[in-house]
Amino acid sequence: MSYSQHTAWSDPGPFAGSLNDLPADPGQLANCLENFLIHHAAARSLNFGVPDYAESDRNLRTVERLLQTAMDRDNRPLTEHRKLPAYLYGSCHDFTLIAASKFRSQGIDARLRVGFVDYFRKDRWEDHWLCEYRKDGEWRLLDAQLGMRARQGHGIEFDITDVPRSRFKSGCELWLAIRGGEIDPATCGLFYAGISGHWFPASNVLKDAATLAAIEPLPWDYWGPAREFSRDRAVSEEAQAQLEQLARRFVPAPSSPEEASSMLEDFDWARPTREVLSFADGELRERLLL
Template sequence: MNHNFWATQSAVTNVGEESTAAIDALPNDLTSLRHASSQLVFHYRAGGDYSKHGVPTARKPEINTRYAKAMLDLILGRGDGGSEPTLSRDRAPCDRLVGCCRDATILFLALARRKNIAARARVGYATYFERGYFVDHVVAEVFDAAAARWRLVDAEMDDAFKPSAEDGRVVDWMDLKPGVDFLTGAQAWRAARDGRVDPTRFVVASTLDVPDLRGWPHIAHNLIHDLAALNKTEMILWDAWGMQLHRWDGVVPEQDALLLDKVSAITVDTDDIDPAAIRELAAQDGLSIPPVVKSFDPYGGAPVDVDVRRIIEF
């Protein structure tokens, strides 16, 4: 399988001239790139008290920063005290971007692709946040040329956070166990569709009792976003288009489910994902990204229409 498709930037991960020197100064190994990305994002919900960390609440809208260039412009403009901007230092929360797992992953992809490393985002669920639940998450999938295999890398988590997996292992951020530590959208869909996992265990957070943020609607949402990410049209997690805008009321209609079965069939096998097949499937009605998408507000405000032609026409 040709991995070159994922070794070049997308419209979302493309970086500007202002940040190339800082990226090029980083070592080329995956461990160094992952450590760098783990220092760039202050999580908008899980990061803790904004004021205690010196993060002005006026910066909350940064969560909707869509493009890596804009992210890096903000990050590199913070906290370097007039010295040459760098991505290699450990950053205080106030020197980071207010974002989420998607943003840390986008930044990791930007760094890796700049160094011609094949890397792609995977949208799915992690098992290391809440025991008994599969929690909404985005990680990177990177082709390790030395080992001749794809590996899952959590670009967001700090090295100091060392959760235990259910089998007693310490979760390795550089090499998540596929289907165990992290389930892609396709793996989650298959597990629920086959009756192996109760769909209500797939959540954004167990404490969020919002129908669209758990169960079948959310599994379908993440499967569609995973397809978009594999097609290098990496979207913000609360963007919605096509069949995602249907009122499913907790159950995905069989006509939609059959199309999502096709998506899972093409995207479930990491070693056999064909860019041409992804492109063809992502163009189908119900799945294709239109010029304008509906973007919901993670803070509870009204949804807005966002022009994403820059992404789909790249």
């Protein structure tokens, strides 16, 4: 398997035609995603909120389910702008997964990267997922959530199809920076939700390694030691050291899903399980990874 092949999460299934309607250019793709997809937190901050029937959108998990829901609400091509009631109300995961699906459908290497960015809040590393894709033999970062309107709203001036590496740290990179005393864990988290501290970046180390192995969970899925992090919001010194060992193996990132999967064999506790503890409907519940 290569990063240009679909996973069970990125496969559009019978909605391949709808995916093909989306533009191939990365920048235009991000602009087009704004026609039918909005971050649920952005919808709330803009004071029009999330419709009750769309509260579960961010738990759809797969591109097939996302596109099916979008087309059920408005069956016009995805290039056509929707009215708000017909939108999908997702998360950065969904923008990233759809972008990766589009690249893979074109035979382009693409992978979800779990990490943190510094461009949403001053002096803060905010949880955020980007799509890393290969162009001209090099890996580049696309922030698929930053279409034209989002860029204007956040005052983004850099090229969102080639996000500067200094503005993004993968979960593994950030954990090593925390362990090295370079970054204060209190400055890392999901600040619109009031989340920060060691436990949150600790859980992202597991998700970063998983997506590199072509296993693509939701941002609020927890397994292995992260089950305890999510409940207790504390990370023992022993767990911190174990996560450091895992992070060191995944920096730099592996060259293929097979390599990543092989690396995970040395860390059985870090591999996602069939059932994960996931935050849905306001509480932590057992959910199937797929």
